[in-house]
Amino acid sequence: MADPAIQTHGLVKRFGDLTAVDGLDLTVPAGTMYGFLGPNGAGKTTTLKMLTGLLRPTAGRATVAGFDVAAQPLEVKRRIGVVPESLGLYDRLTGHEYLELVGRLHGLDAATVQDRRARLLDRLELAEKAGTLTVDYSGGMKKKLALAGALLPDPQVLFLDEPFEGVDAVSARTVKDMLRTLVDRRGVTVFFSTHIMELVEKLCDTVAIIDHGRLIASGSLADLRRMATADAAASLEDVFLTLVDAAPRTAADLDWLAGA
Numbered sequence: 001m002a003d004p005a006i007q008t009h010g011l012v013k014r015f016g017d018l019t020a021v022d023g024l025d026l027t028v029p030a031g032t033m034y035g036f037l038g039p040n041g042a043g044k045t046t047t048l049k050m051l052t053g054l055l056r057p058t059a060g061r062a063t064v065a066g067f068d069v070a071a072q073p074l075e076v077k078r079r080i081g082v083v084p085e086s087l088g089l090y091d092r093l094t095g096h097e098y099l100e101l102v103g104r105l106h107g108l109d110a111a112t113v114q115d116r117r118a119r120l121l122d123r124l125e126l127a128e129k130a131g132t133l134t135v136d137y138s139g140g141m142k143k144k145l146a147l148a149g150a151l152l153p154d155p156q157v158l159f160l161d162e163p164f165e166g167v168d169a170v171s172a173r174t175v176k177d178m179l180r181t182l183v184d185r186r187g188v189t190v191f192f193s194t195h196i197m198e199l200v201e202k203l204c205d206t207v208a209i210i211d212h213g214r215l216i217a218s219g220s221l222a223d224l225r226r227m228a229t230a231d232a233a234a235s236l237e238d239v240f241l242t243l244v245d246a247a248p249r250t251a252a253d254l255d256w257l258a259g260a
């Protein structure tokens with residue numbers, strides 16, 4: 001069998017006394033749409049940062065596309081596309097210039113950059129804003145430009161931290177179609193975090209749920225449902241709430257909200 005696209009062994013990240021990622025073992029086969037879920041503060045962004053070389057693990061090992069993230073960071077960076085949680089888009093560049101920079105950094109020739117850039121901007125409905133500085137983009141536009149930048153170099157593995165946050169329904173559909181096509185036709189691996197359960201249900205082949213930096217469940221949605229409940233029709237939201245053992249708090253005791 002081919003190497004997994006992503007593999008981690010006992011991955012740990014500590015910030016002082018806080019253990020944000022606590023011995024994570026993940027295996028993501030190539031050509032998988034992998035949803036990475038967990039409550040706020042679970043350690044998703046920290047994990048994504050370690051896998052993309054933005055943060056050094058305290059302990060453990062990770063490989064991406066067969067290369068060791070710590071020992072072979074350039075080999076990894078050449079093969080991945082990243083949409084981070086906080087977008088660093090170089091405020092003083094226009095969308096056009098940003099994508100030009102991304103293409104050149106990946107060593108693409110000018111004609112290829114120009115062609116892919118025009119098509120991505122058009123498909124993501126950003127063409128009209130291509131000449132505007134990114135500092136003046138709306139939140140959703142920034143997210144879409146970051147996605148365009150991640151897709152432009154034709155990556156083998158995509159790491160997307162909440163890629164749909166703030167993206168309108170039309171563009172979200174476009175992005176979903178693009179990602180599904182990349183996975184199905186090209187065997188690209190997409191590893192993404194999100195809080196949108198409906199999207200995960202529709203899009204993902206495999207789901208992992210982490211909490212307090214630890215993996216609490218992974219598998220297909222059907223596997224997770226079996227772990228959580230006897231109800232074969234349970235939604236991912238129900239499954240998630242059961243597995244992270246979090247009963248939603250009602251507003252009843254917040255008297256000014258509940259009108260008591």
Ligand SMILES: Nc1ncnc2c1ncn2[C@@H]1O[C@H](COP(=O)(O)OP(=O)(O)OP(=O)(O)O)[C@@H](O)[C@H]1O
Nearest residue numbers: 015018020038039040041042043044045046047085
């Ligand atoms: N640079 C840092 N210094 C100290 N603590 C940090 C740092 N980055 C993250 N943390 C802490 O690590 C834990 C995990 O944070 P992380 O950003 O990975 O969570 P997350 O799963 O991405 O959450 P969210 O769904 O809110 O984005 C949190 O308790 C957070 O406060």
Ligand SMILES: [Mg+2]
Nearest residue numbers: 044045046085
């Ligand atoms: Mg996060």
